[in-house]
Structure formats: C-alpha cells, structure tokens
Amino acid sequence: MVKCPVCQAEHPENTPFCDECGSYLLGGDGKETDLLPAGGVTWMNREETSGAPGVDVTSPLSLKLTIPESGREVEVPLTEEVNIGRLDVVSATFPDVDLTRDDALDKGVSRHHAKITRRRREVFIEDLGSMNGTFVNSKKLTPYLPEALRNGDQLQLGKLMLRVSFTK
Numbered sequence: 001m002v003k004c005p006v007c008q009a010e011h012p013e014n015t016p017f018c019d020e021c022g023s024y025l026l027g028g029d030g031k032e033t034d035l036l037p038a039g040g041v042t043w044m045n046r047e048e049t050s051g052a053p054g055v056d057v058t059s060p061l062s063l064k065l066t067i068p069e070s071g072r073e074v075e076v077p078l079t080e081e082v083n084i085g086r087l088d089v090v091s092a093t094f095p096d097v098d099l100t101r102d103d104a105l106d107k108g109v110s111r112h113h114a115k116i117t118r119r120r121r122e123v124f125i126e127d128l129g130s131m132n133g134t135f136v137n138s139k140k141l142t143p144y145l146p147e148a149l150r151n152g153d154q155l156q157l158g159k160l161m162l163r164v165s166f167t168k
Contacts, residue, residue, distance in 0.1 A: 015129045016144055019112065063116060063123075065155070066163040067102050078118050078166070084157065085113040085128075099160060108132030108158025116149060123166070125149045132158035 001010045002025050004018040011018065016026055061078040074097050076082055085095040086104045093111040110130040117124050124146035127134035134141045135156035141147050155162040 011129070012131075012143075014143075017129065019110070019129055019131075061118070061123075062167045064165045064167055065097060066165070067099075068161055068163060070102060072102065075167070078116070078123065080118055082116045083112065084115065085109060085111045087111075099157070102160060104158075104160055107160040109160050110158075113157050117146065123149045125155070130158070 002013055002015060003010055004021060004023055004025060006023040007018060007021040009018055009020040011025060014026070016024065018025055062075050063078040063082055064073055064075045065084075066073045076096055082097060083095045084097040084099065085093065086109055087094060087098045087100045088111045091111065095112070099109050099113075108131065110128070110132070112128045113130045114125055114127050114134045117126065125134065125136060125141070126146045127141040127143045129143045133156075136147055136149065137154050138156070139147075149164060151164065151166050153164045155164055
C-alpha cells in the first residue's frame with residue numbers, strides 16, 4: 001500500500017492519484033524516453049485505421065447498462081466521456097451513471113469508479129483507481145489503462161454486475 005503524502009489515505013501500489021485529495025502518488029522524476037528521429041514518424045489516414053477493434057460509432061450512439069440483479073436499465077448518450085460511480089453530495093460527486101440505488105456502496109462501487117470514453121470509431125472503459133476493481137468479461141482492468149468495450153460485454157464494478165449494449 002502507498003500512503004498519500006498530503007492526506008495520508010492509503011492506496012494500492014502504482015495508483016497514480018489519491019482518490020481523496022487528487023495528489024500525485026507515484027513520485028520520482030518520471031522516465032526518460034528516446035527521441036524520435038526527424039521525419040521518422042509514419043502517419044496513417046483514417047481509412048487505414050478503420051478496422052480497429054471495438055464498436056462502430058460512426059453515427060450517434062447511446063450506452064445502455066443493464067443491472068441483471070434488478071433488471072434496471074440506464075441509458076445515456078455516449079458522448080466523449082461517461083463517468084460511472086456513486087452519488088455523494090458531500091464530496092460533490094455526480095456521476096453520469098449513478099449506481100447508488102443498486103446497492104453500490106455495499107457492493108464496493110467507488111464514487112469515481114470508471115469512465116467510458118468514445119474515441120473516433122472505438123469505445124473504451126477505464127478503471128479510475130477504484131478500490132474494488134473493474135472487470136470486463138471477468139478480466140480485471142489495470143487502473144487508468146483503457147480497455148476496448150464491445151456490445152454485449154459483461155462489466156463488474158466491485159461486486160456489481162452490469163451488461164453493456166449500444167444503440168443507435
């Protein structure tokens with residue numbers, strides 16, 4: 001565990017930011033990278049990258065999350081970013097998808113648990129350093145590392161199960 005130098009909250013190793021105060025936790029001076037040679041970058045046009053995995057999001061799209069336990073469905077427009085978590089008025093946390101009434105606190109859903117982003121022709125989910133993890137089809141996500149999300153995928157936030165679907 002890593003202790004935040006500002007507020008003393010404890011977090012799992014390699015958590016980049018404190019969930020409580022937002023302080024950077026990894027420390028150090030960063031990593032050195034190699035410089036690219038001038039003219040050494042090859043750019044691809046959109047047609048060359050259109051076969052990437054994910055969801056075809058060329059037209060307006062909505063995200064539908066179904067909670068199998070209750071049958072509740074939450075549908076939101078899939079803009080650039082959709083935040084998922086629990087409502088908390090005290091800390092001014094108002095996620096786009098509020099799972100509070102789905103027993104989210106008892107099932108280990110964080111206030112800022114995950115986000116779904118839309119980038120060109122793909123949709124991704126990213127764990128936001130949640131304490132109890134985010135899983136896609138039983139695979140635990142590495143915090144802050146986006147994972148492609150597909151129609152029909154099973155999500156697990158802490159112990160809360162959700163099914164993903166996209167509608168046009």
